[in-house]
Amino acid sequence: MSFDLAVLAMDESADAAAARAMFDRCTSDHHDEGELDERVVGFYERLRSLFPDRPPFAAESPWMSTPLMIGIDHVIMNLSFSSRSGAAIKAIEELAAEFRLVIWDPQSQDAHPPGRD
Numbered sequence: 001m002s003f004d005l006a007v008l009a010m011d012e013s014a015d016a017a018a019a020r021a022m023f024d025r026c027t028s029d030h031h032d033e034g035e036l037d038e039r040v041v042g043f044y045e046r047l048r049s050l051f052p053d054r055p056p057f058a059a060e061s062p063w064m065s066t067p068l069m070i071g072i073d074h075v076i077m078n079l080s081f082s083s084r085s086g087a088a089i090k091a092i093e094e095l096a097a098e099f100r101l102v103i104w105d106p107q108s109q110d111a112h113p114p115g116r117d
Contacts, residue, residue: 001081002064005092007101009037009073012113019104019111026074037073039099044068044075046095051088062088 008014008022025031052058053066062085065078077092079085096103096114103112 002078003081004078004106006076006104007096009040010102014102016111019102023104034072043095043099050091060084
């Protein structure tokens with residue numbers, strides 16, 4: 001089993017409706033083009049240094065699908081629903097807070113802006 005999480009480069013005042021709309025846009029064929037958001041770049045580089053999404057993979061990789069889906073303003077991750085994803089989830093939460101990114105959980109439809117948890 002697996003589940004998805006996304007980090008989104010949004011304003012810290014973003015609510016669940018705004019995060020859902022952005023996630024839907026990011027996963028559609030009508031995604032924005034433009035300059036990379038430096039927060040997303042920093043998040044992705046640090047996360048993949050801990051949990052590579054390209055070979056060589058760690059023995060206990062948390063990813064169910066690789067490479068991660070990245071765009072100018074998001075990173076979407078498909079994680080294993082097992083104990084091996086615990087460290088990755090903690091890293092995602094810490095890095096999202098550090099880089100001031102909103103975490104979107106499409107399963108629960110919850111948005112977690114930085115600094116509000």
